[in-house]
Structure formats: structure tokens, C-alpha cells
Amino acid sequence: MKKGSWVKAAVASAALCLGVIGAGQVSGCNSVSADDVENGQVNKFDKYKGHQVYEYTIQNKNGLKVSVLSQGGTLHGIYVPKGPEDKRNIIMSFKHTKQYYDKNGKSLYVGQQVGPVGNRIRNGKFKIDGKTYSVPTNEKGNTLHGGPHGYNSVRWKGETGTYKGNPAITLHHTFKSKYTGFPGNVKATTRYVVTDDNKVQVLMSAQTDKDTIFDPTIHAYFNLGQEKTINNQVLTLNAPQRLDLNKEKIPTGKFINNIGKYDFSKQQPLKDHLDKMKKTKEGGFDTMFSVEPDENGQIAKLSDPKTNRSVTFQSERNGLVVFSGQSFNKKIPFESGKGHKYGAIALEPQMLPDTANHPSFGDVSLKAGKTTTKTITYQIDY
Structure with missing residues (x-):
């Protein structure tokens, strides 16, 4: 055929x-x-x-x-x-x-x-x-x-x-x-x-x-392994900064340098980051990272050392929202089983949030008669 x-x-x-x-x-x-x-x-x-x-x-x-x-x-x-x-x-x-x-x-x-x-x-x-x-x-x-x-x-x-x-x-x-x-x-x-x-x-x-x-x-949530949480999985980001947010999680327009628990430049278990976030009001990440795609468009990589699985995220856009599943609980009946705190992580490539009200963030316009395409690529390795 x-x-x-x-x-x-x-x-x-x-x-x-x-x-x-x-x-x-x-x-x-x-x-x-x-x-x-x-x-x-x-x-x-x-x-x-x-x-x-x-x-x-x-x-x-x-x-x-x-x-x-x-x-x-x-x-x-x-x-x-x-x-x-x-x-x-x-x-x-x-x-x-x-x-x-x-x-x-x-x-x-x-x-x-x-x-x-x-x-x-x-x-x-x-x-x-x-x-x-x-x-x-x-x-x-x-x-x-x-x-x-x-x-x-x-x-x-x-x-x-x-x-x-x-x-x-x-x-x-x-x-x-x-x-x-x-x-x-x-x-x-x-x-x-x-x-x-x-x-x-x-x-x-x-x-x-x-x-x-x-x-x-x-808005996909990833868990690459067999365990109930993402604690032992590793996330790296090409993200030197993140957005400052108000109490409604709306960007103020300011940027914050990523240090300490927000620094994902080195490979280390997510548990090392999440343990520090437990003391915050959010209890985990719901964070708008400012990413810098490399020459291949890579902005992030999530991997599970135990199963040797990984997902590399590629995008031409400058934002990545990271939500670490801290609100998951046993009342959420996922197909894989009951929900569990930190049971998966959402990684959402996009332009920086509220760009429409912050021209310095970039351009989200779509002009009449024009066709625009936004691409997200997940490179799956196993």
C-alpha cells in the first residue's frame, strides 16, 4: 500500500x-x-x-x-x-x-x-x-x-x-x-x-x-516509573529565572533568579526539591519558569533512574509551568490507581503566562487570515 x-x-x-x-x-x-x-x-x-x-x-x-x-x-x-x-x-x-x-x-x-x-x-x-x-x-x-x-x-x-x-x-x-x-x-x-x-x-x-x-x-501529568510518587525521578530545566506572582498566581512582571529549591540545572531527585517546598504555603511547585530553549529546542528533561525512562521536552516558547501534584489525594481515581500526593508532575510548555498583558514577555497574537502553529515535542526514551 x-x-x-x-x-x-x-x-x-x-x-x-x-x-x-x-x-x-x-x-x-x-x-x-x-x-x-x-x-x-x-x-x-x-x-x-x-x-x-x-x-x-x-x-x-x-x-x-x-x-x-x-x-x-x-x-x-x-x-x-x-x-x-x-x-x-x-x-x-x-x-x-x-x-x-x-x-x-x-x-x-x-x-x-x-x-x-x-x-x-x-x-x-x-x-x-x-x-x-x-x-x-x-x-x-x-x-x-x-x-x-x-x-x-x-x-x-x-x-x-x-x-x-x-x-x-x-x-x-x-x-x-x-x-x-x-x-x-x-x-x-x-x-x-x-x-x-x-x-x-x-x-x-x-x-x-x-x-x-x-x-x-x-496539561499532561507524567510519572515515568512504577512508584506512587515522582520523588525519585529527576527533573532538569533550562531555566535561570521564574516569574514573580501575586496571591492569585498572576505575574507581576518581575523575574526571580532560580536558586536553592528552584534551581533545576543539576540532576538530583525531585524529593530534594519537594522536601523544601513542603514548608511553603503551596506545598509544592505551581511555578512559571522562564525557559531558554537550547539549539535543539530542549527546555526540560524528566527521567526515572530505576526504569531508565526519560522524556525530553522541546519547545520554541519561553515558558514552562511546573505543577508537582501536591493536591492529588486518594479521592482521585486515576486509571493507574488512587491519587497520591506528588503522584505525577505537569509540565506545560507555553509562552510566559499573561503575555497578553506583558508585551515584554513576547507575542501571543494571531492575525486575521494567518495560520499559526505551536509545537510541543516529547522525546521518549526507554
């Missing part, structure tokens, strides 16, 4: 069921696989608010598998092979869609796409070309992770196929301004791609009919 032709075969086989919704989101089939190819599949996952949720899966020749849900465009799994039939999910997930949104899971944004802008926008206000816009707020008068009608709140239409010759999941959604509250009707596309050198790439693209802002990210 010629390169890319299996995509057409998959869509054609989907059409034999009770119909195709949007771009390959299948109705009436329990499973739709790419013809004669094992690395692309669409399955019914469960239902959420009366709607069918689909699980899209792809894998490379090494057996590294990626799973994404149509609801929220959620990154549901990155499965590292341990044996012929034994794969370990190195990110946190839930068994049921509703658990991503219930009272225990909602505030965690587990694995979800967050956008059109990640993290917080002060007072839900920003200026574009001198005009002030107000968008819906959802946290203490501020707008967090795109607000109440952000990326994680909608059902995305999707398909499995290829992108530049690699297995890919492609999701589409059009965000209407009257629904989101942000200026512009935005056509968004997110691609999850897995390469044969074990890179998982997330390409988040958007086009708008009116000038707006755009800086989405993925």
Missing part, C-alpha cells in the same frame, strides 16, 4: 458503518482500523453528556502508542512498550470521560488541551491594537486555561492517518466568538504525531477571521 493510502482506506471502511461524523469521527462502529496497518485505530470509548466519545490511537514501529480522546482533545495515554503485549502509560489518565470533568478531576485538567491561551489572563482582559477585550472568567475574576468555553470543553472531530509519513491523529474544531467570548472565529487543528525515533509531537494550529490571541498547551 502506498504511503498515505491507508488513510483513505480507513475513512472508506468507516463509511461502511452507520455514517461518518465530520472528518473521520465514526458513528455506529465499535472499532475502525486502518486497512492492513496496525498503527491507526478509532474506537468507541464511552459517552459523555449523551454524546459518543471516541478514542483515537496510533503507534510507531517500535510499539510506542499514543491515545487521544475526542472530548477535550485529551491526551489519554503515551504507552511505552515493556514487552510484546505489555505497555506502560507514562501519563495520568482516567477510565471514564466524566472523571476528567467531575468535582475531583475538573480543576486538574488531566491530559487536556487548554486554550486558546494556557494559564491565566489577568481580570480576563487584554488589548489588541489599543482596543480592550473582556473574555469570560472562571477563577477569582481571572481567565484560566481558556475560560469556561476553552479547548477542553468541546468535542473535537478527528481521524487517524499520517502526517509527513508518520502516524498521526488529527483533530478539528471551529470556535465561534459568540461561544468562547474571545475575538475572532477560530478554526483550530491539533495533530498528535508519533515518529519512529520515538518523538511524540503535538502541533496546535489556528486561523482566525479577526485579530485575537493564541497560546495553547497540553
Whole structure:
């Protein structure tokens, strides 16, 4: 079969069921696989608010598998092979869609796409070309992770196929301004791609009919090992500074040099940092680091010495939010087991938070008629 032709075969086989919704989101089939190819599949996952949720899966020749849900465009799994039939999910997930949104899971944004802008926008206000816009707020008068009608709140239409010759999941959604509250009707596309050198790439693209802002990210929580906590895993950051925050975790505009417990330039167990953070009000990290990508775009690396697994984070953007899971507890029923304090760590590449109100931080504008793509790459080694 010629390169890319299996995509057409998959869509054609989907059409034999009770119909195709949007771009390959299948109705009436329990499973739709790419013809004669094992690395692309669409399955019914469960239902959420009366709607069918689909699980899209792809894998490379090494057996590294990626799973994404149509609801929220959620990154549901990155499965590292341990044996012929034994794969370990190195990110946190839930068994049921509703658990991503219930009272225990909602505030965690587990694995979800967050956008059109990640993290917080002060007072839900920003200026574009001198005009002030107000968008819906959802946290203490501020707008967090795109607000109440952000990326994680909608059902995305999707398909499995290829992108530049690699297995890919492609999701589409059009965000209407009257629904989101942000200026512009935005056509968004997110691609999850897995390469044969074990890179998982997330390409988040958007086009708008009116000038707006755009800086989405993925809120994935990682635990690379078999232990209940990340204490013995090692995090290094290319981050000489972090942002000073007010009591609502909004940047003041000032930078602080990273020393002591905030210095991740050397390899040492996360426990060495977290033990010192226990004495703080936060009890862990919910920190906005100012990162400096190296020549390969690397901004961070998380590794587990016991299993010899690691994830290298690559991004061209200048921010990385680190949240160390201090709010996890046994009431959170993750697929891997009950939640545990410091049970996983969220690493969210993006521009520095609230850039829309701090021009010196960079540029998160999206101009009318232009297409912008933000890329996050996870290099998986095991």
C-alpha cells in the first residue's frame, strides 16, 4: 500500500458503518482500523453528556502508542512498550470521560488541551491594537486555561492517518466568538504525531477571521516509573529565572533568579526539591519558569533512574509551568490507581503566562487570515 493510502482506506471502511461524523469521527462502529496497518485505530470509548466519545490511537514501529480522546482533545495515554503485549502509560489518565470533568478531576485538567491561551489572563482582559477585550472568567475574576468555553470543553472531530509519513491523529474544531467570548472565529487543528525515533509531537494550529490571541498547551501529568510518587525521578530545566506572582498566581512582571529549591540545572531527585517546598504555603511547585530553549529546542528533561525512562521536552516558547501534584489525594481515581500526593508532575510548555498583558514577555497574537502553529515535542526514551 502506498504511503498515505491507508488513510483513505480507513475513512472508506468507516463509511461502511452507520455514517461518518465530520472528518473521520465514526458513528455506529465499535472499532475502525486502518486497512492492513496496525498503527491507526478509532474506537468507541464511552459517552459523555449523551454524546459518543471516541478514542483515537496510533503507534510507531517500535510499539510506542499514543491515545487521544475526542472530548477535550485529551491526551489519554503515551504507552511505552515493556514487552510484546505489555505497555506502560507514562501519563495520568482516567477510565471514564466524566472523571476528567467531575468535582475531583475538573480543576486538574488531566491530559487536556487548554486554550486558546494556557494559564491565566489577568481580570480576563487584554488589548489588541489599543482596543480592550473582556473574555469570560472562571477563577477569582481571572481567565484560566481558556475560560469556561476553552479547548477542553468541546468535542473535537478527528481521524487517524499520517502526517509527513508518520502516524498521526488529527483533530478539528471551529470556535465561534459568540461561544468562547474571545475575538475572532477560530478554526483550530491539533495533530498528535508519533515518529519512529520515538518523538511524540503535538502541533496546535489556528486561523482566525479577526485579530485575537493564541497560546495553547497540553496539561499532561507524567510519572515515568512504577512508584506512587515522582520523588525519585529527576527533573532538569533550562531555566535561570521564574516569574514573580501575586496571591492569585498572576505575574507581576518581575523575574526571580532560580536558586536553592528552584534551581533545576543539576540532576538530583525531585524529593530534594519537594522536601523544601513542603514548608511553603503551596506545598509544592505551581511555578512559571522562564525557559531558554537550547539549539535543539530542549527546555526540560524528566527521567526515572530505576526504569531508565526519560522524556525530553522541546519547545520554541519561553515558558514552562511546573505543577508537582501536591493536591492529588486518594479521592482521585486515576486509571493507574488512587491519587497520591506528588503522584505525577505537569509540565506545560507555553509562552510566559499573561503575555497578553506583558508585551515584554513576547507575542501571543494571531492575525486575521494567518495560520499559526505551536509545537510541543516529547522525546521518549526507554
